[in-house]
Amino acid sequence: MKKVVTRFAPSPTGTLHIGGVRTALFNYVYAKQNDGLFLVRIEDTDRERSTKEFEKNILDNLTSIGLIPDKKPINQSERNEIYIKAAEKIIESGHAYWCDCSPDELDQMRKEQIAAGKKPMYDGRSRYLGLDRNEKTVLRLATPEEGDIVVKDLIRGEIAFKNSELDDLILLRSDGTPTYHLCNVVDDFEQGVTTVIRGEDHISNTPRQIHIQNALGYPQLEYAHLPLVLGTDKKRLSKRHAATNLEEYRSQGYLDSAIINTLARLGWSKGDNEVFYLNDLIKDFNIKEVQKAGAIFDLTKLEWVNSQHLSNLSIDEFKQHLEPFLSKIDIDIENHSNVNLLINSMRSSENTLEGIAKSLIPYYKDELDYDTKAISKFCSDNSTILDDIKDLLLNIDNWTEDNLDDALKSYQTEKNLPVPKVNQPIRIALTGSTKSPSLGLTLSIFGKELSIKRIDDLITHLNQ
16 A cells, blocks of 8 residues: 655745644644655745745744644755656647647636636637747647546545546646646645645645646645635634734744634544644544535634633743743743742733733732723722722731631621722732732732732722
């Protein structure tokens, strides 16, 4: 049995898109679960828009997220001679011809076809003229004019196309450069690719590429066309829905494992198991179970999955992931008297590492930015309560979470006050906001001296 070989073939005309990551992921997983090879090919024939910076971004991000190719990536821009030889082979086989139709002639042809209610396409008028090559001619594939071509798709089953609806696509431009379809087919063959897994927007390309395979005598491949990644409005994912490139999500503090988990669920499910890792995916994924309908990318789902992956980290792993985000805001993670208790208490405060890092600012820095809405809601008539709490805390010698919780509960009961009336002003004093772990724990983390100082600071602020 032939070894399974898949490929991810991005164009370096932009940074690595989240939809591209999913395509790469499914190619990687399918190869690994079949003990095969995962390859990367840089399709950089668009010389105007392709850049080495984008190429580096794509390759670096694939590597960092764990989707490492099994062989060195190849660049189409370095393989022109191979494509020209393939084109010559097609000419020799009689499956291609030279066409000298001008742009104006082609434009008029399409206008007439549209006016007649026909599909606009090249009508093959140069096919039987026997033209020689010159500076104005392009090389076209002589597509069979009758019959059907059937694509066997691992996700969608058999898809039939009428040859009469496929025009004679261009293989070589007038300047001699090869087109996308020719390069794609030749490279798949040269790289030993057996299985093409890509987005459904390529379905219409597949019969055209099979015809080129046939003209070259290449074997047909396996195909699987993934559903498109859509926003919550069921339109193709764009920046109006959420960030669209991988780098943005990683810079916000989403774990690679959480991104992979979320992307794998776009079009495929693992029963009731919502949280899993790459090794689980390799074990359980089935390409034939991928849905045909568009896959909805929901940012809130990613946030939830990320929070689960964060909670599964050991404290040392969590600190290691968090440290770069704290460094960005000039915080040394170890510069706290009870760092492990603090980090463990705050690891679920937000859904991203960036959010958690920002929530830790009050625990490391003296100057607080008070939430004015919170102050207005909970502190406008609470100066007496804060004075009482300050006196209460001054008299607590055994500064433990349990003792602090008990003392605050007794005060709340004695004064017959609702819990938020007591607890929220203290949270605001300590952190500037109403968000923190349990209050006894928060006070124990800050310590007696700093807790009382911050209550004093808030009282002063309220009296100004």
